[in-house]
Amino acid sequence: MSKRIQAKDVNVYYGDFLAVEGVDIQIEPRTVTAFIGPSGCGKTTFLRSINRMHEVIPGAHVSGQMLLDDDDIYGPGVDPVNVRGLVGMVFQRPNPFPTMSIRDNVLAGYKINGRRLSGSAADEIVERSLTGANLWNEVKDRLDRPGSGLSGGQQQRLCIARTIAVEPEVILMDEPCSALDPISTLAIEDLIEELKEQYTVVIVTHNMQQAARVSDKTGFFNIAGTGKPGHLIEYDDTERIFSNPANKQTEDYVSGRFG
């Protein structure tokens, strides 16, 4: 598990609008990468292009190559549903299925794909996934209760359990802590550290301290003005980005002199 992500001259569009232009990046397996940058610079848009979630918006499309190891996820005949199995996504707001039990939430990826599981296989997946999401001990005695009965932080860890249940190679996270309190945020940050032992993790965050805490590498995106496309300005070791970036725009942004 865990694959390299390589974008080659990737442009991301909403209809005719070019939202992100010319991204070249190579993200190594078993690392955490954070995307930072001002609002509207295309962090989320680019993130969503890594598992073809972008194209659920009518008219949205991508040009260039997006490779998972050596396979282009936009290649001919590639089924986006399979791509989303390999590249899981955790969203800003925890979104467990509210009426479904905790157990069924974990298994939701299998149910949606129509895959049948024996009871013992399902039990094993539920325990492994909830343990992997650092949630097992808190919920093991109430697996049949609805997911909506959990706290926000627990719900987000349930969503992470649902993502890892289907054994992806890559986990994308779009501001996964922005709706959480500081304690729950720390729990997710600790979990991200553990997830990178098995997965390639890419996280969008507005919180620069969080990027500095959780990531090995940081990508800074910027935009020249409203209506202009966002660009990846710099991608380097997180320590370097926050202490001695190569680009003046990055330096201005991380030192708070932006705008």
Ligand SMILES: Nc1ncnc2c1ncn2[C@@H]1O[C@H](COP(=O)(O)OP(=O)(O)OP(=O)(O)O)[C@@H](O)[C@H]1O
């Ligand atoms: N569904 C959409 N349809 C059309 N344009 C969109 C859509 N979603 C985003 N955009 C545009 O694409 C550009 C990039 O937006 P995006 O949300 O990716 O930026 P971001 O860096 O993630 O911003 P934020 O930090 O505010 O979340 C913006 O100009 C935005 O208005």
